[in-house]
Amino acid sequence: MMDKLPSDQPPGTVPKLGEIGLTNFAPYLMNRIMGRYNASLRDEMAGLGLTTPKMRALAVLSVIEGPLIRELAVFSVVEQSTLSRALDQLAIEGLIRREADAADSRATRVYITEAGRASFETLWPHMSEAHSRMFRGVSADERRAFVGTLQKMLSNIRKHEI
């Protein structure tokens, strides 16, 4: 099943997708898996009145203190215009607050409130459960190696230094 990978080819030749096989092609598998993971969380979040951008913003803010909006956009993988609308709603609901940066008054930082933290506490078991489901039957060692490879991949392709 996994005979052909691009690096097994002589240099200068590009193996075809049909030679690699769809189910051996990492981007295909990752899009399938994340499509499913994101859809199942989206369905569960809808019941709690939360959209994907709002959920991701809260998740990031629960672990990163006061990022700039553009940093939050990168971490939450949400377009800045979509994120701005999500932050407007989260602010109205009292789950976040925005403050001008101390050093640069044109830049805005975003902070989670106590209510926002409490709201994320009700989401997190759903995210954690979706995560556990994904890794069923995968040992702790295999998972560690997998996450290590992901970290290399992110540093290979990210555009931002965060």
Added chain:
Amino acid sequence: MMDKLPSDQPPGTVPKLGEIGLTNFAPYLMNRIMGRYNASLRDEMAGLGLTTPKMRALAVLSVIEGPLIRELAVFSVVEQSTLSRALDQLAIEGLIRREADAADSRATRVYITEAGRASFETLWPHMSEAHSRMFRGVSADERRAFVGTLQKMLSNIRKHEI
């Protein structure tokens, strides 16, 4: 950096995201990586007049012969309504053709044409290059293990038997 993973916890406790750490949380890393990969392909495809749904449909059809539309939607990770519009355009451009299924005339199968195959041949080097960039500095063995873990994850979370 990777001290805490859910499975290291005593049974019954759910570690917090802050304990795991964002950069050790696989769904976060996978969303970041695929967000970047999909955006960079989208930018390159736009120059060739192709959208993400059209590109994905052609990629799948280049390796799977005559799937049903609903199967193509699963493989290409595109919502069926979005896929239908993409197929309309691809059919007008002569890159695919649709045929009623021989056994069930209400079901439609999709086939790539010779022109569609030629069009995908011009795309594939971009996809292959984005793929190679992602795995820079990752050995063939590590990549094989990584793909093996992805295959387990997909079979854990997929809803469809394909």
